[in-house]
Amino acid sequence: xxxxxxxxxxxxxxxxxxxxxxxxxxxxxxxxxxxxxxxxxxxxxxxxxxxxxxxxxxxxxxxxxxxxxxxxxxxxxxxxxxxxxxxxxxxxxxxxxxxxxxxxxxxxxxxxxxxxxxxxxxxxxxxxxxxxxxxxxxxxxxxxxxxxxxxxxxxxxxxxxxxxxxxxxxxxxxxxxxxxxxxxxxxxxxxxxxxxxxxxxxxxxxxxxxxxxxxxxxxxxxxxxxxxxxxxxxxxxxxxxxxxxxxxxxxxxxxxxxxxxxxxxxxxxxxxxxxxxxxxxxxxxxxxxxxxxxxxxxxxxxxxxxxxxxxxxxxxxxxxxxxxxxxxxxxxxxxxxxxxxxxxxxxxxxxxxxxxxxxxxxxxxxxxxxxxxxxxxxxxxx
Amino acid sequence: xxxxxxxxxxxxxxxxxxxxxxxxxxxxxxxxxxxxxxxxxxxxxxxxxxxxxxxxxxxxxxxxxxxxxxxxxxxxxxxxxxxxxxxxxxxxxxxxxxxxxxxxxxxxxxxxxxxxxxxxxxxxxxxxxxxxxxxxxxxxxxxxxxxxxxxxxxxxxxxxxxxxxxxxxxxxxxxxxxxxxxxxxxxxxxxxxxxxxxxxxxxxxxxxxxxxxxxxxxxxxxxxxxxxxxxxxxxxxxxxxxxxxxxxxxxxxxxxxxxxxxxxxxxxxxxxxxxxxxxxxxxxxxx
Numbered sequence: 001x002x003x004x005x006x007x008x009x010x011x012x013x014x015x016x017x018x019x020x021x022x023x024x025x026x027x028x029x030x031x032x033x034x035x036x037x038x039x040x041x042x043x044x045x046x047x048x049x050x051x052x053x054x055x056x057x058x059x060x061x062x063x064x065x066x067x068x069x070x071x072x073x074x075x076x077x078x079x080x081x082x083x084x085x086x087x088x089x090x091x092x093x094x095x096x097x098x099x100x101x102x103x104x105x106x107x108x109x110x111x112x113x114x115x116x117x118x119x120x121x122x123x124x125x126x127x128x129x130x131x132x133x134x135x136x137x138x139x140x141x142x143x144x145x146x147x148x149x150x151x152x153x154x155x156x157x158x159x160x161x162x163x164x165x166x167x168x169x170x171x172x173x174x175x176x177x178x179x180x181x182x183x184x185x186x187x188x189x190x191x192x193x194x195x196x197x198x199x200x201x202x203x204x205x206x207x208x209x210x211x212x213x214x215x216x217x218x219x220x221x222x223x224x225x226x227x228x229x230x231x232x233x234x235x236x237x238x239x240x241x242x243x244x245x246x247x248x249x250x251x252x253x254x255x256x257x258x259x260x261x262x263x264x265x266x267x268x269x270x271x272x273x274x275x276x277x278x279x280x281x282x283x284x285x286x287x288x289x290x291x292x293x294x295x296x297x298x299x300x301x302x303x304x305x306x307x308x309x310x311x312x313x314x315x316x317x318x319x320x321x322x323x324x325x326x327x328x329x330x331x332x333x334x335x336x337x338x339x340x341x342x343x344x345x346x347x348x349x350x351x352x353x354x355x356x357x358x359x360x361x362x363x364x365x366x367x368x369x370x371x372x373x374x375x376x377x378x379x380x381x382x
Numbered sequence: 383x384x385x386x387x388x389x390x391x392x393x394x395x396x397x398x399x400x401x402x403x404x405x406x407x408x409x410x411x412x413x414x415x416x417x418x419x420x421x422x423x424x425x426x427x428x429x430x431x432x433x434x435x436x437x438x439x440x441x442x443x444x445x446x447x448x449x450x451x452x453x454x455x456x457x458x459x460x461x462x463x464x465x466x467x468x469x470x471x472x473x474x475x476x477x478x479x480x481x482x483x484x485x486x487x488x489x490x491x492x493x494x495x496x497x498x499x500x501x502x503x504x505x506x507x508x509x510x511x512x513x514x515x516x517x518x519x520x521x522x523x524x525x526x527x528x529x530x531x532x533x534x535x536x537x538x539x540x541x542x543x544x545x546x547x548x549x550x551x552x553x554x555x556x557x558x559x560x561x562x563x564x565x566x567x568x569x570x571x572x573x574x575x576x577x578x579x580x581x582x583x584x585x586x587x588x589x590x591x592x593x594x595x596x597x598x599x600x601x602x603x604x605x606x607x608x609x610x611x612x613x614x615x616x617x618x619x620x621x622x623x624x625x626x627x628x629x630x631x632x633x634x635x636x637x638x639x640x641x642x643x644x645x646x647x648x649x650x651x652x653x654x655x656x657x658x659x660x661x662x663x664x665x666x667x668x669x
Contacts, residue, residue, distance in 0.1 A: 117419075191629075261510070374625075
């Protein structure tokens with residue numbers, strides 16, 4: 001009997017503490033709003049791979065907090081976007097109920113969804129002056145409701161000691177995969193963008209230009225029958241994939257490449273360039289872009305939920321991300337493409353992009369088409 | 383006295399479960415409106431309920447493959463866990479001594495190792511260039527099968543995770559059998575296997591049922607081991623459920639899979655309840 005009472009008492013105590021902590025944090029929020037001149041904290045939700053997390057924790061947040069004393073940024077990180085769907089639902093429910101969702105800025109694939117579904121604040125130059133430097137074409141896929149702050153594209157990585165003449169077109173790549181079984185792999189499209197881009201590129205080969213544009217700009221499920229040929233081709237490659245299994249995530253593919261277990265793979269340009277710099281990939285790994293069609297690329301976006309708090313600080317953070325000096329940091333730290341036009345960056349950074357033009361990245365499908373593509377791949381291919 | 387816990391369960395578990403089941407039947411209003419506004423490929427009921435989502439999932443060959451994989455992996459894992467747990471617990475009970483103590487200590491070690499780390503270790507151990515294949519290669523067996531990223535590896539992983547509970551449960555059950563009973567049966571001339579069959583096992587039906595049902599329910603709904611160690615397809619329903627919800631943005635289909643797993647687990651739970659009621663009836667506690 002006594003044990004029961006102790007257990008009940010402990011449970012009650014824990015419940016009271018939890019309630020007290022929740023009440024305490026809301027009280028602190030109220031106090032923070034009252035003392036607006038004191039520290040203001042904005043919550044940033046970032047979803048992606050570890051290189052994105054490093055960019056925030058090592059460069060963006062320390063730099064912003066130093067140049068804006070009194071403003072703090074709290075980072076909420078979700079690896080590979082595992083929490084994306086639940087966070088999206090949470091933000092959507094809060095915006096519809098006109099409450100604060102607990103998040104002021106969102107970085108990752110779900111920023112695009114927020115923008116397209118009308119849950120994010122439209123971006124204007126009045127709020128973010130540096131928006132004028134961004135290439136307008138980057139704003140179309142998100143209907144102007146999200147801000148691009150970096151770009152990246154998928155490229156083909158290969159081991160130069162084993163592959164003397166890397167394939168230059170998609171057809172040549174498919175031919176190479178078939179003649180060199182077990183030396184190529186790509187991650188499943190629902191776990192990483194590099195594998196997703198490979199799948200999309202193979203599908204795009206058989207889709208007419210008009211249908212392709214429709215799939216990029218909107219959600220057209222009735223055109224998905226155009227994908228049949230592409231999926232058949234991908235299915236025929238099953239036996240030529242390393243170990244017959246598709247790894248989970250971009251990093252897993254880079255690890256296989258680094259260990260020499262495969263000779264060729266599609267990889268993100270920024271992730272692989274950073275890995276080469278940090279010697280996680282041997283320098284014998286080279287990167288190149290194929291053509292006809294090329295792999296996809298595009299902007300990475302941040303969006304502000306409509307009911308975010310402290311919007312002035314959030315806009316200041318977004319404006320900070322687009323400053324030429326900070327864009328140069330993004331280019332160097334993440335080996336990504338800048339979101340602002342090249343001419344605003346200094347010469348040393350401009351020279352990095354002499355051979356690859358970030359302005360001509362082949363755009364990827366709209367978010368809903370991509371989720372349908374993921375589902376179809378899982379059904380038809382492995 | 384019972385009302386507060388029932389109230390908590392009803393509010394925080396019962397209500398969302400009912401709302402989710404309603405969503406699978408096509409009701410997209412009320413508590414389901416937020417999820418429904420963002421979902422793709424959902425089946426909405428115009429009036430009443432619709433079984434279209436269930437028809438879609440149960441007619442999909444991938445889903446049926448995943449369902450079959452889940453069922454056979456569960457059955458095989460349960461059988462192996464029972465066999466291993468019984469062996470180790472019997473050895474501990476009947477032989478005792480240092481080796482038995484070491485064996486039972488080792489069998490409990492997996493409890494202290496996080497499942498994620500154990501899964502990564504497993505997949506490295508059984509990979510193409512892992513320990514097993516390397517040893518086999520050096521012994522002359524050049525084409526030893528790669529177990530990593532197959533359903534066999536999933537079975538090994540699930541057994542690893544569930545053996546500690548089995549050993550603990552069964553050894554405590556066997557320790558509850560007094561020595562006098564075992565000695566009496568030996569004195570009457572029964573062999574060791576006869577003793578186990580007629581004395582030890584009937585007295586330990588409940589622990590065996592507990593181990594079997596808990597292991598089965600755990601494996602049915604497991605995600606970490608099949609995700610890290612399993613093949614791209616077919617894989618267990620836990621992984622498919624997660625894919626449908628997050629990657630494919632089809633929460634309705636994901637919840638249909640959850641209901642299917644729930645029905646299977648409820649069936650196993652019914653076996654557990656029946657075994658307990660039968661035992662209580664025999665002991666005269668239930669009318």
